[in-house]
Structures are given as structure tokens and as C-alpha cells.
Amino acid sequence: MGDGVGVGIVGYGRIGHEHAGWIGRGSSAHVVAVTDPTPARRALAERGGAKVYDDLDAMLKDEQVEAVLVSTPTSLHFDQAMEALAMGKHVMVEKPMTLDIVQASDLVEQARSCRRVLSVFHNRRWDADFLAVGAAIKSGVFGKVTSIESRLGQWGSCVGPATPDWRPNWRNEAAWGGGGLLDWGSHFIDQIWRLMWPARPVRIYAQLRGNVWTQDSDDFARVLIDFDGGAVGMVEINTATMHPLPRWHIDGTAGTAESPFSREFDVNRWAELDFSAAGGEQRRRLPAGEAGLSEVEIWDRFARAVRGEGKPAVTAESVVLTMALLDMASESSRLGIAIPIAESEQWVY
Numbered sequence: 001m002g003d004g005v006g007v008g009i010v011g012y013g014r015i016g017h018e019h020a021g022w023i024g025r026g027s028s029a030h031v032v033a034v035t036d037p038t039p040a041r042r043a044l045a046e047r048g049g050a051k052v053y054d055d056l057d058a059m060l061k062d063e064q065v066e067a068v069l070v071s072t073p074t075s076l077h078f079d080q081a082m083e084a085l086a087m088g089k090h091v092m093v094e095k096p097m098t099l100d101i102v103q104a105s106d107l108v109e110q111a112r113s114c115r116r117v118l119s120v121f122h123n124r125r126w127d128a129d130f131l132a133v134g135a136a137i138k139s140g141v142f143g144k145v146t147s148i149e150s151r152l153g154q155w156g157s158c159v160g161p162a163t164p165d166w167r168p169n170w171r172n173e174a175a176w177g178g179g180g181l182l183d184w185g186s187h188f189i190d191q192i193w194r195l196m197w198p199a200r201p202v203r204i205y206a207q208l209r210g211n212v213w214t215q216d217s218d219d220f221a222r223v224l225i226d227f228d229g230g231a232v233g234m235v236e237i238n239t240a241t242m243h244p245l246p247r248w249h250i251d252g253t254a255g256t257a258e259s260p261f262s263r264e265f266d267v268n269r270w271a272e273l274d275f276s277a278a279g280g281e282q283r284r285r286l287p288a289g290e291a292g293l294s295e296v297e298i299w300d301r302f303a304r305a306v307r308g309e310g311k312p313a314v315t316a317e318s319v320v321l322t323m324a325l326l327d328m329a330s331e332s333s334r335l336g337i338a339i340p341i342a343e344s345e346q347w348v349y
Contacts, residue, residue, distance in 0.1 A: 005029040005303040008065035010080050011072035012036040012045050013163040022295040028303030035059045038165040060087040073170050074177025078103040085110045090117040090306045096186035097319050099177055104323040108316045117305045119312035120319045124187040126292025129270035135289035142252025150188045151236045153244030172214035179217030180237035188235040190322040197349050199227040205338040206329035212240040223329045254278050317348040
């Protein structure tokens with residue numbers, strides 16, 4: 001297994017199994033244990049060389065487990081991460097970090113108190129399309145950005161992505177933290193405020209609807225964010241459309257760019273930004289951004305942080321604004337009003 005940080009995985013569904021593969025391809029960490037409620041998933045983990053446990057408590061008592069990945073449904077993240085921190089484990093949490101900002105802030109405080117590393121797997125901070133858009137904005141090609149739209153649209157893409165062994169449709173159930181806003185939206189909200197930084201969000205308005213796939217959460221989410229520089233950001237998740245709109249559409253005083261959707265969620269296709277200068281008709285392809293971190297590299301950085309060698313790729317503190325915006329979007333939709341964002345808040349990039 002190597003000398004790297006020993007990781008225990010809580011929840012060995014589709015994404016937990018993927019994480020095991022990423023961890024296994026690195027040199028700084030290795031999977032030593034798994035806990036999962038289903039016999040089939042425990043058997044799969046055992047075939048991969050991990051010790052298996054029926055419950056979290058038992059796994060946390062394993063001294064070989066130095067760090068824990070929480071890759072269960074969102075509603076379970078807070079309690080499981082808190083328990084792991086209390087037992088002296090370092091923690092990586094799948095996105096979204098928790099159900100709300102209160103839980104997220106409590107986790108950050110608990111990690112500080114325990115002096116343990118807490119990170120969130122926001123791997124899409126290094127997607128090719130996100131990096132391409134960021135590079136274009138920084139280059140000044142748009143002039144002043146006036147509008148930035150980030151979308152995912154595809155019929156039924158929220159249905160059945162989980163393992164069939166345990167509640168495969170949980171992403172469409174509010175009790176488990178389901179809905180498009182907390183699923184894809186947590187990535188896209190995280191991306192859009194980081195693209196606009198150091199502009200700060202000042203107001204948010206959202207429309208969340210369950211139209212086709214769910215009755216108590218959202219399969220359609222539209223979130224509008226006003227930034228203090230005057231720009232408007234929009235994130236839209238629509239899993240009930242047959243004709244998806246472009247993945248990205250960015251307007252600025254010097255021109256417009258957009259990139260296509262991809263039914264395969266191909267980030268390189270999403271990164272194909274075609275730009276038209278203001279007043280002109282001819283389009284040109286904008287250059288790609290620099291290569292980002294891979295999932296393997298994100299895990300290596302986390303493991304090195306556990307060993308006291310720098311910070312993880314994603315600090316928990318840098319996710320607090322993302323969680324606050326997700327919270328405010330839910331509240332805006334519930335009340336049907338725009339929610340102002342206090343100027344006094346101190347956000348961490």
C-alpha cells in the first residue's frame with residue numbers, strides 16, 4: 001500500500017469508487033478502509049484491497065486511517081465529517097460541503113479547534129473550460145465584463161447517476177440534499193464568483209423548480225448574482241430540456257464569447273470559446289488556459305497538507321462564500337425576492 005497517508009472512505013458509491021482510483025494513482029495517499037451500508041459495495045472495496053467496516057464508528061477506530069473522505073449524500077456530510085474530526089482524523093468532503101452555511105462554518109471551526117486539515121473536493125476549479133474563461137477575462141479580451149452566463153442543460157442528466165445498490169435517485173430527494181442547485185450548481189456557483197473576484201457579490205435572486213424529475217427539490221435552477229462592479233452572473237441547471245443552451249456566454253464592452261454544450265460533459269468541448277469583437281462579425285477561437293490540477297494531484301496536495309507540507313488545493317475557508325450563496329439562492333427562491341449580501345462579510349478567495 002505504500003507509506004502515504006492512510007485514507008478511509010465513507011460511502012463507496014459511484015463517486016467514492018472513483019476517488020479510490022484517484023487516490024490509488026498517487027504516491028502520497030492510499031486507501032486503507034471503507035465503510036458502506038451495502039454488502040455489494042463493501043465486497044467491491046474488499047476486492048480492491050481495503051478493509052471494510054459496517055459502520056463509521058468502527059472505521060474511525062482504525063489507527064491506520066489518518067484521513068477520511070466523506071462521499072455520502074449531502075445530508076450526511078456534516079455529521080460524518082464532524083465525527084471524523086472529533087476522532088482526530090483529517091477530512092476531505094465531497095461537494096457540496098454541507099447542506100447550509102451554518103453547518104459549513106461549524107465544520108471550519110471544528111477543524112481549527114482540532115488542528116486538522118479540512119478540504120472540499122471542488123475539483124472543477126481546474127476544469128479546462130473554467131480555466132479558459134478565467135484566462136480570457138484576465139487577458140482583457142472582453143474589456144469590462146458585463147454579463148457571464150454558466151449553464152448545464154440536458155434532459156434527464158440528474159436521473160440514476162449513483163450506484164444502483166443504494167437509493168439511486170437520492171439526488172432528486174430533498175431529504176438527502178438532492179436537487180440541481182446543490183449538485184452541479186455547487187460547482188458552478190463556486191466557479192462564477194471566483195471568475196469575477198475581486199468583484200464581490202452584492203445581491204442574489206433565484207428560481208428553483210421541480211418540473212419533471214422531482215417533487216420536493218429542483219431539477220431546474222436559475223441563479224442571478226449582481227456584483228459590485230455592475231456585472232451580472234447567471235448559473236442555470238436545467239435537466240428538463242431537450243435543446244440545451246451554450247455552456248458559457250460572456251459579454252463585455254469589447255466583445256462576446258460563448259462555448260457549446262456537450263452531452264458527454266466534455267470540459268474540453270466546453271472550453272471552445274468563440275469570440276466576436278464588438279461591432280464585428282468574424283469569430284476567433286480564444287486560447288485555452290493553462291493545464292489545471294488533476295484529481296490525483298488534488299489528493300496528493302491534501303496528503304501533503306496532512307503531513308504539514310503546505311495547504312490543500314481547496315481550503316475549507318475558500319468554500320464558505322460558495323455555501324453562503326447556495327443558502328441565499330434557496331432563500332430567495334422560497335421567498336420570491338432578491339436577497340442582499342452584507343458588505344461586512346469577510347470572504348476568503
